[in-house]
Amino acid sequence: MPKTLFLFILALFFSSCGAKKADKIDDYIFKTKSAKNDYLKSYNKSLKLWKVPFKEEDLITSYGTAHVIISGPKEAEPLLLLHGMDASSTMWYPNIEALSKNHRVYAVDFLMEAGKSVSCGETLSKEEIITWYNEIFEHYKFKKIKVIGASRGGWIATLLAIQENSNISKLALLSPAQTFETIDSKRKALPALMLKLFPNKKKLRRTLNAFAYYPKKIDTIYKNQFYLANKHSKSNTSLLQMTPFSKEELKSLTIPVLVLVGDHDVINSEDTVERAKKLIPNSEAEEIKNAGHFLTIDQSKIVNHKITEFLKD
Numbered sequence: 309m310p311k312t313l314f315l316f317i318l319a320l321f322f323s324s325c326g327a328k329k330a331d332k333i334d335d336y337i338f339k340t341k342s343a344k345n346d347y348l349k350s351y352n353k354s355l356k357l358w359k360v361p362f363k364e365e366d367l368i369t370s371y372g373t374a375h376v377i378i379s380g381p382k383e384a385e386p387l388l389l390l391h392g393m394d395a396s397s398t399m400w401y402p403n404i405e406a407l408s409k410n411h412r413v414y415a416v417d418f419l420m421e422a423g424k425s426v427s428c429g430e431t432l433s434k435e436e437i438i439t440w441y442n443e444i445f446e447h448y449k450f451k452k453i454k455v456i457g458a459s460r461g462g463w464i465a466t467l468l469a470i471q472e473n474s475n476i477s478k479l480a481l482l483s484p485a486q487t488f489e490t491i492d493s494k495r496k497a498l499p500a501l502m503l504k505l506f507p508n509k510k511k512l513r514r515t516l517n518a519f520a521y522y523p524k525k526i527d528t529i530y531k532n533q534f535y536l537a538n539k540h541s542k543s544n545t546s547l548l549q550m551t552p553f554s555k556e557e558l559k560s561l562t563i564p565v566l567v568l569v570g571d572h573d574v575i576n577s578e579d580t581v582e583r584a585k586k587l588i589p590n591s592e593a594e595e596i597k598n599a600g601h602f603l604t605i606d607q608s609k610i611v612n613h614k615i616t617e618f619l620k621d
Contacts, residue, residue, distance in 0.1 A: 390461030570599030
């Protein structure tokens with residue numbers, strides 16, 4: 309069968325899959341269709357905070373539709389951005405201008421939570437997550453790619469980087485969740501769980517106060533989107549498979565790795581920095597002062613500078 313015909317049939321199959329399961333998808337990710345529409349309106353408003361030109365693309369994959377936001381010079385080196393839980397790709401609004409200056413940036417919405425990516429199923433295994441991102445890499449013909457992952461995105465980025473024959477050339481981990489140590493040993497992140505289970509504006513304020521050192525720096529438009537993600541979308545079991553990586557897995561990372569953690573992070577501690585320095589052969593790890601888990605917002609100028617310097621060849 310000619311390759312073009314095969315791809316056409318594959319696209320029809322997955323388009324049909326998406327159409328047949330549309331109601332199930334909405335019921336799984338979002339509680340109602342109106343809730344989904346409200347969230348997507350807030351997502352689009354947050355995109356207006358981006359200070360650079362961009363375009364949005366939807367890719368059909370084996371597990372549903374991947375939504376990708378692309379910015380930066382067309383001929384520049386590719387840079388993949390993986391966002392934190394319930395944050396979506398719009399979370400990069402304080403960083404995208406700096407990151408897009410010398411890179412072609414691809415920000416991907418994770419498939420199993422509020423965003424513009426749409427799943428054909430209910431959850432993904434580790435193996436399926438790897439396959440999904442590799443399909444995106446193949447679509448864009450990435451030979452080598454630099455990756456930045458924040459919070460859960462940091463865990464996913466590390467998972468991709470430790471795979472044999474990974475095409476990731478540099479890795480920046482920002483407040484990575486469940487990557488070096490277990491989340492919330494002192495239950496400081498409890499407000500986020502309560503917000504997810506019983507969403508209201510009071511719990512939103514408590515969560516932002518716990519996760520951000522400067523919660524007032526968070527733009528009101530984005531703050532509303534983050535709230536709607538928690539209010540309207542359902543929890544899934546994908547967090548259960550997020551366990552810290554073993555010493556052997558971390559030692560297998562021979563590429564350059566940058567780890568940045570806020571000194572008031574409720575997810576990580578100074579042990580994260582020490583573990584990264586000790587176990588990853590070619591690593592830079594640093595604790596950023598006056599910053600919480602929302603590192604990219606709390607200290608955006610410092611973080612942008614450190615990342616752009618690290619990404620230079």
